[in-house]
Ligand SMILES: Nc1nc2c(ncn2[C@@H]2O[C@H](COP(=O)(O)OP(=O)(O)OP(=O)(O)O)[C@@H](O)[C@H]2O)c(=O)[nH]1
């Protein structure tokens with residue numbers, strides 16, 4: 001998959017339930033993770049353009065958003081979890097929405113669980129991981145914002161996350177950063193992560209059907 005798709009990336013639409021989801025006619029990659037973890041930022045980097053809204057205030061993505069990339073595959077931005085001030089009803093609405101997408105979606109070829117590199121595995125992340133495993137599609141864990149760590153701290157974080165999620169190498173755990181530093185400075189930790197994720201997506205998309 002080239003860095004910038006030749007055909008444009010387009011927003012297909014948002015939905016909160018199965019009735020609103022597009023036909024499962026192209027392979028799809030789901031982005032799951034805590035609010036503010038960096039889902040929309042990674043999605044935009046992979047699309048090569050600003051498609052999904054990136055915000056400082058958590059909890060902006062409240063629907064399932066579908067983006068089509070080059071007419072070849074789709075990136076699916078799921079609402080974030082774990083933001084403050086959410087009621088029990090809102091939480092179960094979130095779970096219902098995410099499960100209605102994940103379970104039985106024939107076109108789902110890869111789940112990306114995004115977790116913050118700077119934090120130990122959180123209970124909510126482990127719960128989301130369990131949910132993703134129920135989808136029956138392969139999952140990879142993306143450790144985001146690695147640029148905020150020193151190289152050695154980023155290495156230690158990756159080891160801890162591999163212990164928590166890696167299932168002894170069965171689940172890829174990829175350190176990632178979406179910031180682009182200009183100039184001759186050494187690239188930040190995680191700089192090569194976007195390319196690794198891109199190759200993983202390309203592999204799953206190719207293998208579809
Ligand atoms: N330093 C750094 N900041 C990042 C990175 N990725 C995202 N951010 C910042 O983190 C904040 C949240 O990013 P989003 O991509 O909007 O996060 P999200 O997971 O889509 O959030 P919700 O839609 O609320 O669930 C923004 O201020 C981003 O600029 C990264 O790799 N490095």
Ligand SMILES: [Mg+2]
Pocket residue numbers: 039040041052053054060061077
């Ligand atoms: Mg978002």
